[in-house]
Amino acid sequence: MKLIYDLSFEDLENYLIENGLKAFRAKQIFKWLYEKRIDSFEQMSDISNSLKEQLNRDFIINEFEVVKRQESKDGTIKFLFKLNDGALIETVLMVFDYGYSACISSEVGCNMGCKFCASGLLKKQRDLTAGEIVLQVLSLQKYLDTKDKRLDNIVVMGTGEPFDNYDNVLKALSIINSPYGLQIGARHISISTCGIVPMIRKFANEKVQYNLAVSLHAANDLLRSELMPINKAYNLESLMDALSYYSEFNNRRITFEYLLIAGLNNHEKDADDLARYLKGKNAYINLIPYNEVKENPYRSTSDEETLAFYDMLKKRGIAVTLRQKRGTDIDAACGQLRAKEMIK
Numbered sequence: 020m021k022l023i024y025d026l027s028f029e030d031l032e033n034y035l036i037e038n039g040l041k042a043f044r045a046k047q048i049f050k051w052l053y054e055k056r057i058d059s060f061e062q063m064s065d066i067s068n069s070l071k072e073q074l075n076r077d078f079i080i081n082e083f084e085v086v087k088r089q090e091s092k093d094g095t096i097k098f099l100f101k102l103n104d105g106a107l108i109e110t111v112l113m114v115f116d117y118g119y120s121a122c123i124s125s126e127v128g129c130n131m132g133c134k135f136c137a138s139g140l141l142k143k144q145r146d147l148t149a150g151e152i153v154l155q156v157l158s159l160q161k162y163l164d165t166k167d168k169r170l171d172n173i174v175v176m177g178t179g180e181p182f183d184n185y186d187n188v189l190k191a192l193s194i195i196n197s198p199y200g201l202q203i204g205a206r207h208i209s210i211s212t213c214g215i216v217p218m219i220r221k222f223a224n225e226k227v228q229y230n231l232a233v234s235l236h237a238a239n240d241l242l243r244s245e246l247m248p249i250n251k252a253y254n255l256e257s258l259m260d261a262l263s264y265y266s267e268f269n270n271r272r273i274t275f276e277y278l279l280i281a282g283l284n285n286h287e288k289d290a291d292d293l294a295r296y297l298k299g300k301n302a303y304i305n306l307i308p309y310n311e312v313k314e315n316p317y318r319s320t321s322d323e324e325t326l327a328f329y330d331m332l333k334k335r336g337i338a339v340t341l342r343q344k345r346g347t348d349i350d351a352a353c354g355q356l357r358a359k360e361m362i363k
């Protein structure tokens with residue numbers, strides 16, 4: 020059976036019409052689900068009993084079971100959720116100066132096979148449904164409700180490749196973004212992809228205002244292919260072509276994420292490659308300190324090495340920001356908590 024959160028606003032209107040009911044009820048139901056954030060259909064006090072019963076017959080309205088909750092000294096909270104079929108996913112709540120941000124997963128496991136990533140240790144079991152993506156955000160908002168706080172930002176940067184589960188991710192974001200839904204503005208929502216070129220083009224055609232981030236990690240094909248198998252299918256040139264196409268429609272800055280791995284991608288030559296790759300582009304680099312994963316050989320850079328690479332990019336005129344480390348005391352590396360639970 021479907022989760023009620025699997026329905027976009029339009030899906031819900033269609034469902035109501037198909038059942039001989041008034042479409043405007045969709046607005047009421049969405050308000051109950053996402054504004055008042057109730058836990059059962061029974062609580063929808065302005066909905067008729069017969070509709071409540073029908074909703075109860077056709078949809079599940081439940082919360083994930085919290086299998087584990089790890090809280091970091093810096094305020095980051097990592098949730099390990101159990102889905103209705105028993106699958107485990109991670110969702111992370113982060114606190115920044117500008118507010119609360121949720122890092123959500125798009126798949127159970129991941130097939131992209133990036134060598135440095137803990138999520139890839141376990142292959143994709145299945146896509147998350149739109150409702151399971153929405154429910155991650157809703158669960159964190161319900162947790163924040165207990166503190167009278169509001170989620171400000173959503174980043175689709177947890178386990179999974181969002182463009183490998185394209186339809187469900189975009190549907191979920193439409194619910195999160197809906198004026199009747201969670202009302203998180205498109206500019207406060209970011210999608211991070213490893214670079215599935217045809218999907219970047221498809222995304223460009225949607226003309227939505229979400230931010231796009233691309234995991235780059237190397238600006239030469241040899242090294243990038245070694246780290247990220249996706250580069251063998253879509254190399255750097257085809258990636259930039261797709262991003263240029265995207266920029267034609269949406270002249271927002273593209274974020275390139277660049278993980279710093281000691282002795283691997285932090286040389287002067289790597290900075291040169293980056294400068295060449297980004298020349299004339301409306302883009303910036305977000306340097307990410309690497310969270311070490313026990314099962315692989317990659318090591319994080321020291322603070323001095325991180326700053327040295329930052330300076331190398333600055334000197335070359337590249338717009339660059341340095342991501343703060345978050346939750347390093349709580350298995351913060353993507354997929355680490357889930358991998359630990361499953362490999363134990």
Ligand code: SAH
Pocket residue numbers: 131133135136137175176177178179180181211212213214233234276278307308309310311312352353
């Ligand atoms: N598949 C998407 C989104 C999930 S990964 C993508 O590739 O962008 C989200 C980000 O976390 C990516 O930039 C990824 O490269 C990075 N990441 C993966 N493992 C990491 C680790 N151990 N430490 C820090 N960042 C990591």
